[in-house]
Amino acid sequence: MKLIESETYVNLAKAYAGECQARVRYEFIEYGARNEGYGQVAEAIDKIVYNEFNHARMFYTKLQEASEETIKNVDISGGYPFKQKWDLIENLRLAAEDEKAEVELYPQFAEIARQEGFKDVAILFDNIAKIENCHMMLFSDLYNQLKKGTLYKKSKPVKWKCADCGYEAVSKEAWKKCPVCSEPQGDVMIILSDSE
Secondary structure, eight states: OOGGGSHHHHHHHHHHHHHHHHHHHHHHHHHHHHHTTOHHHHHHHHHHHHHHHHHHHHHHHHHHTTOSSOOOOOOOOOOOOOOOOSOHHHHHHHHHHHHHHHHHHHHHHHHHHHHHTOHHHHHHHHHHHHHHHHHHHHHHHHHHHHHHTOSSEEEEEEEEEBTTTOOEEEEEEOOSBOTTTOOBGGGBOOOOGGGO
């Protein structure tokens, strides 16, 4: 079977469209985090944005390999979320939901690819599903910490580090303003739950 004639081809197009949309939705969340003074939260999200760009690039490359001629159009039908509003904490929760949907969908796409004989595409879907699971956990962690007020306040002393000047201090709560460079608390490097 040729890739261009397969269900895998359509799934690659759906995945490409989904990754492109996820990238932009997460850029909106990153923008909100920066505007609310959470520079380091924005930096963490920016890394996910770049990952989504690369996922889209890989799916696009696989689509291009399906034909030596220009691909003018791929008709796809798929639902894409438009849930996010301009509420940072809620958007983090919704982003985790979006990632969970990909964690569940991509293994199904991988199985179809395997059945159709496209082992390399199946491996790509499987591996990206694992990455999306990491994204889901990060968004969930950021959501929980911001909602509970524990992003910059911990139950035991931890090492806080200024992302701008490198100043470090050990305490239960991060400083409101860096004592060295005067940058705000939002520029203190965040501590993810599994590293606390």
